[in-house]
Amino acid sequence: MSTATASAPDTQRTPAGRAIEMVTGGNRSIPVLIVLAIIWTVFYSQSSAYLSFQNITNLTLQIATTAILALGVVFVLLVGEIDLSSAVLSGVCAAIAAGLAVNSGLALPLAIAVAIGAGMAITLIEALVITFGVPSLIVTLGGMVILQGLILVVLPPEFTVSVAGTSFAKIASTAVPAGASYVLAAVGTVAFAAYRFFVYRERISTGTRTSPVSIVVPSVLVAVVLFGGVYTLTRQRGLPMPVLIVAVMLLIAWYFTTQTRYGIHLYAVGGDREAAQRAGVPVRRMVIYSFLILGACAAVAGMVDASRQLGVSVTSGAGPLMLNAIAAAVVGGTSLFGGRGSIWSAILGALVIGSISNGVQLLGLTTEVQYFATGAVLIIAVAVDVVLTRGSLWPGRR
Amino acid sequence: MSLLELTKISKHFGGVRALHEVDLSVDAGEVVALIGDNGAGKSTLVKIVSGVESPDTGEIRVRGESARLVSPRAAAEAGIRTVFQDLSLCDNLDAVQNLFLGQEKYGPMWSGRRIRRHVMEEHAHRILESLSVKLRSLNTPVVALSGGQRQGIAICRALISDPAVVILDEPTAALGVSQRAEVLDLIHRLRDQGRGVVVISHDMKDVRQVADRVVALRLGSKVAEFRRGEYTPSDLVGAMTGAHEGDSSVPAGATEGDEL
Incomplete structure (x- = not known):
């Protein structure tokens, strides 16, 4: 820590240091947006179908599962832990929900609640072992293997549950009609502007420096994103339900990470555990909360995925999902070392990774190109993270 | 009545004796300097008072009432705040x-x-x-x-x-000349506000400038206590290093302090 103190004034003076300071903190999303723009430009120049309304709608559906899981992973990364088991956990939760709803005839909301509860219970056990002192890498690696066994237990003897034609399948296939979607976008914009106005009034009341610009500019941005999104995504059949689920989860996560005491403590634990402990932050409890959120996110991700794939099988949650979710969080700007990043990194990172694989498939390129590109983007993103954490471009200059 | 009073505080880490029956009291509007060589137990004492560690034996009284500082939050609620060296x-x-x-x-x-x-x-x-x-x-x-x-x-x-009591662990160690003067100024201001201040320091110049009372620790025990103006710089160094051991130089202030 004292070394950080010593290097801080130096990094401020060098141009590289200043650039690093600029992209940390609130502006951390900008480099990701630039990367996203480059990816889209490259693929669009190869095929104009890439940015068609239909393909963008497809892309959002493809990344929904990754984005939801990545959101949970972000919470765990923010407190300085890691998780490798949540993808398989999502499969287990989906198997539980589908089994209860389809095979046992339980009401869908109840089945969903049970699955989310099961997800949180499993991550709670993992979190308790981690706060006991076992490294999270090991706990969740072991947990992943155990869960791979558990999914065989949860699934019926034929090892698959088909949800085609059931209410379960409607989770992903429901679309909010265009009219209602625009109403939602309008409500969202007005609510956001009202919130900014509320904050503006608060700041005026204590004489804190502020200006009406702090209401107008963000509100216009939000309106552009919401209406642009709705316009793009409702060209086919209306706003897909998974998109709405992601949006609502992001909204809740944004509120709790940036506007509440819980959020400050979350970042404090990731930034400096001992300092947080000394300041009276309940460090162990914050770690447990993060894993509980991950459990809930994994359950939702698993159910959305099962609903979209029309079934659960032993391969649910297997494959590249786990690495994609971690990669998404990190590519989006959440530090592997804890304490830095935001919930937006989940959706931005998922967009980057989804855009690459979508584009590769659209152009009919071979699968290895997709692997090469995704892997390279991940390594570059972590390299950027290392530079930002170190506060210097070159090693050994602390 | 003292704002903060420690009686016979002992603490072991495994087989290592970090503190042995240390007494310390801080009055309102008083700056107490805690000095000692590395490993003398200053940091352990700070951790105990700030609720990070619990003593094995001994009693802590805040404003005359027995207090159990089981966590940083409990210490803060009792009115004790610590600025750690890091x-x-x-x-x-x-x-x-x-x-x-x-x-x-x-x-x-x-x-x-x-x-x-x-x-x-x-x-x-x-x-x-x-x-x-x-x-x-x-x-x-x-x-x-x-x-x-x-x-x-x-x-x-x-x-x-x-807070009633502020504990500063090496507050001037990492600072330049002008910033150091500012911090010493600040310590005086804290005292003038009627708070009790405990300053842990290596710097004898700082100690002489701000402290109303100086407590010296060596190898986990309190070895001396001096009042302002009743000591020379070499008394401080001697108490910290044990150089004058066996010398009849246990000052009058020490016994007086123990009876407080």
Whole structure:
């Protein structure tokens, strides 16, 4: 820590240091947006179908599962832990929900609640072992293997549950009609502007420096994103339900990470555990909360995925999902070392990774190109993270 | 009555004796300097008083009442605030978040304990200004600030809850000349506000300048206690290093202090 103190004034003076300071903190999303723009430009120049309304709608559906899981992973990364088991956990939760709803005839909301509860219970056990002192890498690696066994237990003897034609399948296939979607976008914009106005009034009341610009500019941005999104995504059949689920989860996560005491403590634990402990932050409890959120996110991700794939099988949650979710969080700007990043990194990172694989498939390129590109983007993103954490471009200059 | 009174505090780490029956008292409006060589037990004593560690035996009294400082929060509630040598700031948080960490001002339960940032910012402005700590922006992560600014934030943080006793662990160690003078000034201001101040320091010049009373620790035990003006610099060094051991130089102040 004292070394950080010593290097801080130096990094401020060098141009590289200043650039690093600029992209940390609130502006951390900008480099990701630039990367996203480059990816889209490259693929669009190869095929104009890439940015068609239909393909963008497809892309959002493809990344929904990754984005939801990545959101949970972000919470765990923010407190300085890691998780490798949540993808398989999502499969287990989906198997539980589908089994209860389809095979046992339980009401869908109840089945969903049970699955989310099961997800949180499993991550709670993992979190308790981690706060006991076992490294999270090991706990969740072991947990992943155990869960791979558990999914065989949860699934019926034929090892698959088909949800085609059931209410379960409607989770992903429901679309909010265009009219209602625009109403939602309008409500969202007005609510956001009202919130900014509320904050503006608060700041005026204590004489804190502020200006009406702090209401107008963000509100216009939000309106552009919401209406642009709705316009793009409702060209086919209306706003897909998974998109709405992601949006609502992001909204809740944004509120709790940036506007509440819980959020400050979350970042404090990731930034400096001992300092947080000394300041009276309940460090162990914050770690447990993060894993509980991950459990809930994994359950939702698993159910959305099962609903979209029309079934659960032993391969649910297997494959590249786990690495994609971690990669998404990190590519989006959440530090592997804890304490830095935001919930937006989940959706931005998922967009980057989804855009690459979508584009590769659209152009009919071979699968290895997709692997090469995704892997390279991940390594570059972590390299950027290392530079930002170190506060210097070159090693050994602390 | 003392604001803070420690009686016969002992602490072991495994087989190592970190503190042995140490007594210490701090009155209102008094600066007590705690000196000692490395490994003398200063840091352990600070950790015990700030609630990070619990003593094996011994009693802690706050304003005459027995207190159990089982956690940093309990110590803070008892009115004891500590500024650690490493400052204990979260590098990734900004000045306001660091100042109020663990004691945020927040809204009702239904809002999810929404932080009242505007109230905190206003309070932060006031407190930083009162100690003339200058920051470019309250929103910059503290990792980007200078050593003096970080020290200022750490001390201001201790004052947020208006504590009775402030403990400063090596407050001037990492500072330049002018910033050091500022911090010593600040210690006087804390005392003038009627708080009890404990300063842990290596720097004999600082100690002579600010301390009303000096307590010397060596190898986990209290070896001497001096009142202002009743000691020479070599007395301090002698007590810290044990150089005058066997000398009849246990000063009059020491016995007096023990009876307090």
